Amino acid sequence: MTANKWTLAQQVLFRCCFIFFILSLLPVIPQQYSFSMDFTDILMMATYRPPSLPILLYMLPVSAIGAIIWIVTDKDRPDMNMLYYWLRVILRYRLALAFVGYGFVYFFHIHSPYPSISHMNTNYGEFTRWKIFSMTLGVAPGYSCFLGIVQLTIALLLLFRKLTLPAVIIAVIFLGNVFLSNWAYEGADVLYSAYLLCIASFLLVYDLREFHTLFSLQRPAALRPVIPSFKWKWAPRSIFLLFFLICAYTSYSTYREGTYQFPHTSTPTGLTGFYDVSTFRINGRELPYSLTDTIRWENVVFEKWATVSIRSPQQNTSPTPEYAVPDVLESPSSYEQTGNNGRRYYSLQADTTAHTIVMQQQQNKVYVFRYHQPDSNRIVLSGFNQRQDSLLIILRKINKRYLLEEAGTGKNNPAKL
Amino acid sequence: MQPWNNAAKIAFRICFIFYLIMCIPFSKEWYDRLFAVHWNALHYRDIYDITRFMPVIIKFENSSWNLMGYTDWLLILAISVIGGLIFSYVDRKRSSYYALNYWLMVLIRYRAAIGIIGFGFLKIFPVQMPFPSLAMLNTDFGQYSAQKLYWVSVGIVPWYQSFAGVFEIGAGILLLFRKTTVYGAILLFAAMADIVYVNFSYDGNVHIYSSYFVILAAYLLAYDLPYFHAFFIKERYVIPYHYYPSFQEKWQQYLRAGLKSALLFLFVGVTAYLQLMNFWYDPYKQPSLKGVPVLRGNYNVTFFSINNKEIAYNPFDTIRWQHVTFEKWSTLTFSTNQPQNLDLSNGVALPMRDINRTFELTGMAGRKTYFYYEADTAQQVLHLHNKNPLNKKASITSNSFYLAGGRKHIVHDTITVIPDVIRKEINGIDERARSWRRQKHILLEYANAQPGEDMTLHYATKDGSRIIMTGVTRSRDSLYIVLDKVEKHYLLTESSLNAGNY
Structure with missing residues (x-):
C-alpha cells in the first residue's frame, strides 16, 4: 500500500476494514459510564469493550457490502492515503486506551491479589484454571508489575506516529500471548484480546512491506508519502496523557487502600x-x-x-461445579x-x-x-x-x-x- | 563499502571474542557426552544434551559472589575486553569487519537456533511441565513453592504449553535462514526476555539459560537497529549494507546445503520423533510404567489398625494414614501429620527409574508420604519403596556424566545378575521408546540405590470401591487398612492432551 496508486483489491480490502473498525468502535452494549475519579469508573472507560461476538460477525458482511457500495459510488478516488492515515490514528488511540487500563491494573497488581488464608488452605484441584492463573500471578507481584510496565510502554509509544512500529511489534507478541492464555485458562477476555490483536495486526500491516524489504530481503525500501503535519496534533495526545495520569492516580489510590479484590471490612483483632x-x-x-x-x-x-x-x-460432592468467569468490574x-x-x-x-x-x-x-x-x-x-x-x-x-x-x-x- | 569508525571496530572485536566463547562448547563434559551417544538407540536427552550448553567457568562457595550465576559472564566480558584490545592493536590497519561479522552472526544464529529448538521440543509434546498428579491436586495451594506453582500453572494447560513449544521451535527454524533471521530474533528475544523475568519472579533457576538466548538474540538485532531507526523513526532513505559470501564452487554449494539439511534432520526431524516417543511412552518427569488399573483413585481410610490396635481418625495423628491415592502410574501416597523432608529442586535431573522420578513431590510440602510400588497382580501383592527424599540434598544428581552412562567406570558397579524387577522395568515401556541410555541408566541407578523404607502389602478388592490392605512394615508392625473410594469432582479438569501411556 506504499505506492500512490491503490489497486482495486487494496481499495476493497481497505474500505472493508475501515467500515468494520469504525462500526466496532461504536458503543453497542448499553453500559453505565460515569465520569468520576473513582477507580471502577475509570477502569470501565479504559477497558471499553467491543460489541459481542455475534454482533461483530454481523458487522463483517455489512462491511463487505458497504465497501462494495462505496467503491461503486466513489470509484474515482485514486488513493486513500489520508483516510488510511486517519484510521490508523483512531486505532492507535483505541489500542493505547486498552493498554493504559490494564497496564495500571497489572502495574499495581490490583486484580491478582496474593492468595488469602482460605485460598492457601484449598486443594490445588479445587480451583478453576483462570483462578490458578490469577493466584499464580498473585504470588509474584514483581512479575505482574513487569507486565504492567510493558503495557504502559506500548500505550505511550502508540501516541507517537513514528514510534508506532516498535509499539505494535511488542503489542502483537504481547496480545498473542494474552489471547492464548485467555483461551487456555478459560479467562473472560478471549474476544477482547482477539479484537485488540486484530487492531494491532492492522497497524502492523502498514509497515510490514518496508520492514520485510529492509531486514529480510536486506534491500533499500522506498519512503512512504509524506503526511502533511496536523496543526492540532498536541491536542489528542494531551487529552490522552491527562487520562493516563488520572488512571495512574486512581489505580495508585486503590492500591494504597488495600486489596481491591477482597472486601474492605475487618475481622475483630485476635480472631484472624x-x-x-x-x-x-x-x-x-x-x-x-x-x-x-x-x-x-x-x-x-x-x-x-x-x-x-x-x-x-x-x-466434594457437587458433580457439576459452578463455573464462573471472572469480571473485575462486576463485584x-x-x-x-x-x-x-x-x-x-x-x-x-x-x-x-x-x-x-x-x-x-x-x-x-x-x-x-x-x-x-x-x-x-x-x-x-x-x-x-x-x-x-x-x-x-x-x-x-x-x-x-x-x-x-x-x-x-x-x-x-x-x-x- | 563504508569503513567503520574506531569505536565500532573496537566494540566489534570485543563482541567477537565474547560471543565466540559463548557459542562454542569448551567443556570436556560436552564432548565426552557427545562421543558417548549410541546413535542406534537414541534417547531424546542424548540430543537435548548436545543442544544445551553454556560457558561455565567458576562457582564460588559464597553464593553472593556468583551474582545469581552472572559472574561467569562478567569474567568472559573481562577476557573479551582484554582480548579485544589486543586484537585491536594487532589488527589496527583494518577498516571494517563486514565479512567477519557475517560469520559471527552465522555462528550465533546456529547456536541460538539449535538451543531453542531443543528447548521447544520439551514443550511441543508437553512433558516439561506435567499435568498435576492426584496427590498434587489434593495438596493445598499454600504448600507449593512459588517455582512449583508457576510450573504447574503451565502444566494444567497442555495445549498452551504446546503452543509455546511451536513458538520456540518456530523462532529457531526462522533463525536458520538468513532471510528470516530478523523475525526469529525478535520472537526469540521477546519469548526469552519474558522467561528471564518469570524466573526472577518465581525463583525458577533457569534465568541464566534464558538470559543467554536474550543476549544472543540482541546481537542479531543490533546490526539492523541503526537502519531501523533511520528509516522508521527519522524517515530517511537508507541503503542497508550486508556482506554475503559467494559460494561459486559446486562443492561449496553442496556442502552448505548438506550441512543445513543434516542439522535440520537431526535437530528437528530426529528430535521430533524421539520427543514424540517420550511423550507417548516415557514422559521424563512422570513414572513411565502403569499402576494397577483397578486400584487407581482417591480413597478415604475407613479403618486403620497397627499391631491389631485400631487408631481412630484424627487429623493430627502422626501414624494413621489419611487420604490415600493410587496414581495412574506406580505411586501410592498417603498423608499423616508427620513433617517430611522436602526436595525443592526444580527437577532438572533426569532419573530413569520410576522410583527416582519425583516431579510429583518436589517443590511441595503437605506431609504426604510417597511410595513407589512393584505390583504382583496375580498374588495381589505390592512391594512398596519410599520415594520421599532422605534429606534435603538427597535428590538424584543423575544428570551428571557418571550416571548418564559415559565411558567412565561405574563406582558401584556390582551388578552381576540383573534382577527380574529391573529387567521388567527396562522392558516395561513400548519398544519404540527404549534406548541405550535408559537401560544403562536404570542399571546404574539400581546399583547406586540407597536402601530406604520398604514394605510388602497384600491387597484385596473386587472393583476398587473398597480395598483391604494387610501386611508388615520394615519395622515389623503389622498393618490392617480398609480403604473406601471417593469420587472427587475437581474443578480443575484434565486436558485432552496427556503425556504417557497408562
Missing part, C-alpha cells in the same frame, strides 16, 4: 487465623473427627477482612469465592462488646454465635444454625507454616515441613 475444629457438638451430641460426616466442620478460617470460610467434606469482593470449591464462604458480622458473631450468605443469617476466647489459641462458639440446631464448637488455632512463604527467599529453604 486458621483453626482446627477440635470439638463439634450439635444438639448436645458430640461428633468425632470424620472425613465423611457432612455436618461436622473440618477447619475454619477467619480472614483479616470480615470473611469466614469453613471446610467440611460435603463440598470485586466475590473474587475469593468464585473459581474455587472446597470451602464455604460467609461474610462476618461481629459485635465485640456483646461478643456475638453472625455468619451470612447473601443476607441469610446461616449461623448466629456467642463467642469467647478462653486463651489466645481458642475460640468457643455457642449458638444456632438456620434450622435452630444448637451448636457448641471449639476452635483451636493452628500456626500453619506454608511452603509458599517459607520457600519465598529461595535461600533459606526449609528442610522439613
Whole structure:
C-alpha cells in the first residue's frame, strides 16, 4: 500500500476494514459510564469493550457490502492515503486506551491479589484454571508489575506516529500471548484480546512491506508519502496523557487502600487465623473427627477482612461445579469465592462488646454465635444454625507454616515441613 | 563499502571474542557426552544434551559472589575486553569487519537456533511441565513453592504449553535462514526476555539459560537497529549494507546445503520423533510404567489398625494414614501429620527409574508420604519403596556424566545378575521408546540405590470401591487398612492432551 496508486483489491480490502473498525468502535452494549475519579469508573472507560461476538460477525458482511457500495459510488478516488492515515490514528488511540487500563491494573497488581488464608488452605484441584492463573500471578507481584510496565510502554509509544512500529511489534507478541492464555485458562477476555490483536495486526500491516524489504530481503525500501503535519496534533495526545495520569492516580489510590479484590471490612483483632475444629457438638451430641460426616466442620478460617470460610467434606460432592468467569468490574469482593470449591464462604458480622458473631450468605443469617476466647489459641462458639440446631464448637488455632512463604527467599529453604 | 569508525571496530572485536566463547562448547563434559551417544538407540536427552550448553567457568562457595550465576559472564566480558584490545592493536590497519561479522552472526544464529529448538521440543509434546498428579491436586495451594506453582500453572494447560513449544521451535527454524533471521530474533528475544523475568519472579533457576538466548538474540538485532531507526523513526532513505559470501564452487554449494539439511534432520526431524516417543511412552518427569488399573483413585481410610490396635481418625495423628491415592502410574501416597523432608529442586535431573522420578513431590510440602510400588497382580501383592527424599540434598544428581552412562567406570558397579524387577522395568515401556541410555541408566541407578523404607502389602478388592490392605512394615508392625473410594469432582479438569501411556 506504499505506492500512490491503490489497486482495486487494496481499495476493497481497505474500505472493508475501515467500515468494520469504525462500526466496532461504536458503543453497542448499553453500559453505565460515569465520569468520576473513582477507580471502577475509570477502569470501565479504559477497558471499553467491543460489541459481542455475534454482533461483530454481523458487522463483517455489512462491511463487505458497504465497501462494495462505496467503491461503486466513489470509484474515482485514486488513493486513500489520508483516510488510511486517519484510521490508523483512531486505532492507535483505541489500542493505547486498552493498554493504559490494564497496564495500571497489572502495574499495581490490583486484580491478582496474593492468595488469602482460605485460598492457601484449598486443594490445588479445587480451583478453576483462570483462578490458578490469577493466584499464580498473585504470588509474584514483581512479575505482574513487569507486565504492567510493558503495557504502559506500548500505550505511550502508540501516541507517537513514528514510534508506532516498535509499539505494535511488542503489542502483537504481547496480545498473542494474552489471547492464548485467555483461551487456555478459560479467562473472560478471549474476544477482547482477539479484537485488540486484530487492531494491532492492522497497524502492523502498514509497515510490514518496508520492514520485510529492509531486514529480510536486506534491500533499500522506498519512503512512504509524506503526511502533511496536523496543526492540532498536541491536542489528542494531551487529552490522552491527562487520562493516563488520572488512571495512574486512581489505580495508585486503590492500591494504597488495600486489596481491591477482597472486601474492605475487618475481622475483630485476635480472631484472624486458621483453626482446627477440635470439638463439634450439635444438639448436645458430640461428633468425632470424620472425613465423611457432612455436618461436622473440618477447619475454619477467619480472614483479616470480615470473611469466614469453613471446610467440611460435603463440598466434594457437587458433580457439576459452578463455573464462573471472572469480571473485575462486576463485584470485586466475590473474587475469593468464585473459581474455587472446597470451602464455604460467609461474610462476618461481629459485635465485640456483646461478643456475638453472625455468619451470612447473601443476607441469610446461616449461623448466629456467642463467642469467647478462653486463651489466645481458642475460640468457643455457642449458638444456632438456620434450622435452630444448637451448636457448641471449639476452635483451636493452628500456626500453619506454608511452603509458599517459607520457600519465598529461595535461600533459606526449609528442610522439613 | 563504508569503513567503520574506531569505536565500532573496537566494540566489534570485543563482541567477537565474547560471543565466540559463548557459542562454542569448551567443556570436556560436552564432548565426552557427545562421543558417548549410541546413535542406534537414541534417547531424546542424548540430543537435548548436545543442544544445551553454556560457558561455565567458576562457582564460588559464597553464593553472593556468583551474582545469581552472572559472574561467569562478567569474567568472559573481562577476557573479551582484554582480548579485544589486543586484537585491536594487532589488527589496527583494518577498516571494517563486514565479512567477519557475517560469520559471527552465522555462528550465533546456529547456536541460538539449535538451543531453542531443543528447548521447544520439551514443550511441543508437553512433558516439561506435567499435568498435576492426584496427590498434587489434593495438596493445598499454600504448600507449593512459588517455582512449583508457576510450573504447574503451565502444566494444567497442555495445549498452551504446546503452543509455546511451536513458538520456540518456530523462532529457531526462522533463525536458520538468513532471510528470516530478523523475525526469529525478535520472537526469540521477546519469548526469552519474558522467561528471564518469570524466573526472577518465581525463583525458577533457569534465568541464566534464558538470559543467554536474550543476549544472543540482541546481537542479531543490533546490526539492523541503526537502519531501523533511520528509516522508521527519522524517515530517511537508507541503503542497508550486508556482506554475503559467494559460494561459486559446486562443492561449496553442496556442502552448505548438506550441512543445513543434516542439522535440520537431526535437530528437528530426529528430535521430533524421539520427543514424540517420550511423550507417548516415557514422559521424563512422570513414572513411565502403569499402576494397577483397578486400584487407581482417591480413597478415604475407613479403618486403620497397627499391631491389631485400631487408631481412630484424627487429623493430627502422626501414624494413621489419611487420604490415600493410587496414581495412574506406580505411586501410592498417603498423608499423616508427620513433617517430611522436602526436595525443592526444580527437577532438572533426569532419573530413569520410576522410583527416582519425583516431579510429583518436589517443590511441595503437605506431609504426604510417597511410595513407589512393584505390583504382583496375580498374588495381589505390592512391594512398596519410599520415594520421599532422605534429606534435603538427597535428590538424584543423575544428570551428571557418571550416571548418564559415559565411558567412565561405574563406582558401584556390582551388578552381576540383573534382577527380574529391573529387567521388567527396562522392558516395561513400548519398544519404540527404549534406548541405550535408559537401560544403562536404570542399571546404574539400581546399583547406586540407597536402601530406604520398604514394605510388602497384600491387597484385596473386587472393583476398587473398597480395598483391604494387610501386611508388615520394615519395622515389623503389622498393618490392617480398609480403604473406601471417593469420587472427587475437581474443578480443575484434565486436558485432552496427556503425556504417557497408562
